[in-house]
Amino acid sequence: MKTYLPLAIGILLLSFLPVLGANPYTLHIYSLIGIYAIVAMGLNLVFGYAGQISLGHAAYFAVGAYISALATIDLGLPFWAGLLLAGIAAFIMGFVVGTPSLKLEGSYLGMATIGFGEIVKMTLVNWEAVTRGPTGISRIPHPSLFGYSFGTPTAKYYLVLGIGILAFLVYWNLVRSHYGSRFVAVRDSPKAAAAMGIDLQRTKVMAFAISTAFAGIGGSLYAHLNRYIAPDAFGLGESINLLIMTVIGGMGTLAGPLVGAAIVVYLRETLTMLKDYNMLIYGLLLMVLMIFVPRGLVGTALLFWRRT
Amino acid sequence: MLGALLQQIVSGLAVGSVYALVALAFSLTVRALNQINFATGELFMMGAYVGIGFTVTLGLPFWLAIPLTAIAVSVIGVVFEKLAYRPVFKANVSHPARLHILIICSTIGTGIFLQNGAMLLWGAQALPFPKVFDQEPLSVFGALIPTEYLWITAVAIALMASLNFFLQHSWIGKGMRAAAQDRETAALMGVRLAAADSWTFGLSAGVGAVGGLLIGAISFAYPTMGAGYALKGFTAAVIGGLGSMRGALIGGLLLGLAESLVIALISSVYKDVVAFALLLLFLQFKPSGLLLKPVQRRV
Numbered sequence: 033m034k035t036y037l038p039l040a041i042g043i044l045l046l047s048f049l050p051v052l053g054a055n056p057y058t059l060h061i062y063s064l065i066g067i068y069a070i071v072a073m074g075l076n077l078v079f080g081y082a083g084q085i086s087l088g089h090a091a092y093f094a095v096g097a098y099i100s101a102l103a104t105i106d107l108g109l110p111f112w113a114g115l116l117l118a119g120i121a122a123f124i125m126g127f128v129v130g131t132p133s134l135k136l137e138g139s140y141l142g143m144a145t146i147g148f149g150e151i152v153k154m155t156l157v158n159w160e161a162v163t164r165g166p167t168g169i170s171r172i173p174h175p176s177l178f179g180y181s182f183g184t185p186t187a188k189y190y191l192v193l194g195i196g197i198l199a200f201l202v203y204w205n206l207v208r209s210h211y212g213s214r215f216v217a218v219r220d221s222p223k224a225a226a227a228m229g230i231d232l233q234r235t236k237v238m239a240f241a242i243s244t245a246f247a248g249i250g251g252s253l254y255a256h257l258n259r260y261i262a263p264d265a266f267g268l269g270e271s272i273n274l275l276i277m278t279v280i281g282g283m284g285t286l287a288g289p290l291v292g293a294a295i296v297v298y299l300r301e302t303l304t305m306l307k308d309y310n311m312l313i314y315g316l317l318l319m320v321l322m323i324f325v326p327r328g329l330v331g332t333a334l335l336f337w338r339r340t
Numbered sequence: 341m342l343g344a345l346l347q348q349i350v351s352g353l354a355v356g357s358v359y360a361l362v363a364l365a366f367s368l369t370v371r372a373l374n375q376i377n378f379a380t381g382e383l384f385m386m387g388a389y390v391g392i393g394f395t396v397t398l399g400l401p402f403w404l405a406i407p408l409t410a411i412a413v414s415v416i417g418v419v420f421e422k423l424a425y426r427p428v429f430k431a432n433v434s435h436p437a438r439l440h441i442l443i444i445c446s447t448i449g450t451g452i453f454l455q456n457g458a459m460l461l462w463g464a465q466a467l468p469f470p471k472v473f474d475q476e477p478l479s480v481f482g483a484l485i486p487t488e489y490l491w492i493t494a495v496a497i498a499l500m501a502s503l504n505f506f507l508q509h510s511w512i513g514k515g516m517r518a519a520a521q522d523r524e525t526a527a528l529m530g531v532r533l534a535a536a537d538s539w540t541f542g543l544s545a546g547v548g549a550v551g552g553l554l555i556g557a558i559s560f561a562y563p564t565m566g567a568g569y570a571l572k573g574f575t576a577a578v579i580g581g582l583g584s585m586r587g588a589l590i591g592g593l594l595l596g597l598a599e600s601l602v603i604a605l606i607s608s609v610y611k612d613v614v615a616f617a618l619l620l621l622f623l624q625f626k627p628s629g630l631l632l633k634p635v636q637r638r639v
Contacts, residue, residue, distance in 0.1 A: 079441060083435065083437035083438070084437075085440070085441060085444070087444075132624050133623075136623060136627060138374070138437075138440055139370070139374075139375070139376040139440075139444070140578075140582075140623060140627055142376070142444060143376070143574055143578075143619070143623070144619075144620065144623045144624075146571075147616055147619050147620050147623070148620070150571075150616060151616060151620075154613075219435065219437060220435065268567070272448055275441075275444075275445065275448075276445060276448075279441060279442065279445050283438055283441065284438075308456075308459070308460055309456075309460070310456075311452055311455075311456040312452075312453060312456040312457055312460065314452060315449045315450065315451070315452030315453030315454075315455075315456060316449070316453050317449075318445060318446070318448065318449030318452065319423070319424045319446055319449040319450060319453065322424075322428050322442050322443075322445050322446040322449065323424070323427040323428055323431060323446070326428065326431040326438075326442050
C-alpha cells in the first residue's frame with residue numbers, strides 16, 4: 033500500500049493540472065514533458081539500470097514519429113494502430129541495431145549509436161518518395177480513439193497522461209521484476225551475472241530494444257501532438273537532450289526520467305528568453321550539474337532523505 | 341582524367357592529414373584516460389577562429405600563427421580539464437559506467453558552451469581565411485595542384501612527428517606514457533597524475549586546433565564546423581586503432597584518400613557516407629583498428 037500511495041497522489045495531481053488555470057500553451061508544454069518522460073523512462077533502462085550508453089535515441093523517436101504519421105496519412109490506419117506500429121517498429125529496429133552494437137563497450141558503443149542515428153536522419157532526408165525529405169510531414173491527424181478525436185490541448189494532455197501512466201506501470205514493473213534485476217546484475221557485476229547463467233549480450237540487447245520501443249511510442253505521440261515533423265528535429269542534438277534528461281533526473285532512480293524530462297523541457301522553453309545566450313547557458317548548466325549533482329536530482333534527494 | 345585523379349589524391353591527402361590531427365586529438369585522451377572528449381570538434385573549431393585572430397586581427401604571419409594557436413587552444417583545453425573534467429572525475433559516484441556517462445555529458449556540455457561562445461563572439465556566418473599560401477599552383481601531368489594542399493600535409497605530418505618525439509623522449513612525455521600504461525605504478529614512481537592529465541588534455545586540444553587552423557586555410561571557419569570533422573577524425577582514429585599515434589596518421593590519410601577517390605570515381609553526394617560506413621564496419625568487425633592488437637574481452 034505504502035508504495036502505491038505516492039503514485040496515486042501523483043496521478044491525482046497530474047489529472048487536476050489542466051483545471052488549475054492552465055492555458056493551451058502550458059498544456060502543450062505539459063504534454064511534451066509527458067512524451068519526453070516516456071522516452072526518458074526507456075533510456076533509463078539502458079543508462080541507469082543496464083549501465084550501457086546510447087547517443088542515438090533520437091533516431092528511434094524519429095522512427096516512431098514517421099511510422100505513425102505515415103501509417104495514418106498514407107495508409108489511412110487509425111491512430112491506435114499507428115501508435116502500436118511505432119512501438120513495434122522501433123523495438124525491431126532497436127533489436128537489429130543493438131545486436132551488433134552492444135558487443136561494443138563505453139565510448140565505442142556511444143560512437144556506434146551516433147553513427148546509426150545519423151544514418152536514420154540521412155535516410156529521412158534523402159528518401160523523399162516516402163518521407164517527404166527535408167520539408168517534413170505536415171497536417172498529421174489529431175490522435176483519435178474509438179471515434180473520439182483528441183483535438184483540444186486539454187484532450188491531448190489527458191491522452192498523453194493516460195499513455196504515460198501505462199508506460200510508467202510497464203517500466204516500474206519491469207524494474208521491480210525478476211527480469212529487470214538482470215539489467216542491474218549485468219551492470220554491477222557482469223562476471224557474477226554470467227556465472228548465474230544470465231546471457232549478458234541478450235540482456236543488454238533486450239534492455240536496449242525495450243527502451244527503443246518506449247522511444248517509438250513517444251515519437252508517435254509527438255507526431256500527433258505537434259502535427260508536423262521534419263528530420264531536423266531528430267539529430268544528434270535531440271539524442272543529447274534525451275541523454276541529459278536521464279542523467280539530470282538521476283540514472284537508475286525510478287522517478288528520475290520524469291523529473292529530468294520536466295526540467296529539460298522547462299529549461300528549453302525558458303532559456304529562449306535569453307536569446308543568443310540560450311545555448312551557452314545550457315552548456316554551462318550541464319557542466320555545473322555534472323560536477324555538483326552527479327547522482328541527478330532525484331538521486332541526490334534520495335541520498336539526503338535517507339541521511340536525515 | 342589522370343590529372344583530375346592526381347588532383348583529388350593530393351587534396352585527399354591534405355584533408356586526410358587534418359583528419360589525422362583530429363584522430364590524434366581523440367587518441368591522446370583515449371590512450372591516457374580511456375575517455376573520449378566530446379568537445380574535440382569544438383576545440384578544432386576554436387583553432388580556426390583563434391588562427392584568424394592571429395593572422396587577420398593581429399596581422400601575424402601564418403607560420404607564427406601555427407604555434408601560437410596551438411598554445412592558446414591548449415590553454416583552453418587545460419582550463420576545461422580543470423573546470424569540467426577533473427571535478428566530475430573526482431566526484432565519488434558508485435559505478436564506473438556511470439562516471440563514464442557523466443564525463444561524456446560534461447564534455448558535451450563543454451562543446452555546446454564553446455560552440456555557442458564562438459557564435460556569440462564571431463557570429464554564425466562563415467568567416468573566410470586570408471590567402472596564406474600565395475604561390476602559383478604546381479603543374480604536374482597537366483593537373484594544377486594548389487600548393488596549399490602540399491603545405492597542409494607537410495605541416496600536419498611534421499607536427500605529428502615532433503609530438504611523437506616529445507612523447508617518446510622528453511621527460512614529460514615519458515611521464516604521460518607511464519601514467520597511460522598504469523596510473524597507480526606511475527604515481528608510485530613519482531609521476532604527478534594531475535599534471536599528466538593536464539598535459540594530455542592540453543596537447544589533445546592543441547593538436548586538434550592546428551587541424552582547424554590548417555583546414556581553415558583552404559575552407560572557412562564557422563561555429564558548427566567541429567561536429568563533422570570530429571566524426572571524420574574519430575573514424576580515422578578507429579580505422580588506425582583508437583589510442584595509437586601511427587594509427588591516427590594512417591587512418592586519417594586512408595580516410596581522406598577514400599573520400600577523394602569516391603568523389604573522383606563515383607559522386608560527391610556519397611562523400612560523407614564513406615566515413616559512416618567505414619566507422620560502422622570497423623566498429624563491428626575490427627574495433628581495434630588496423631594497427632592495434634585486438635583486446636581480450638574481459639567478461
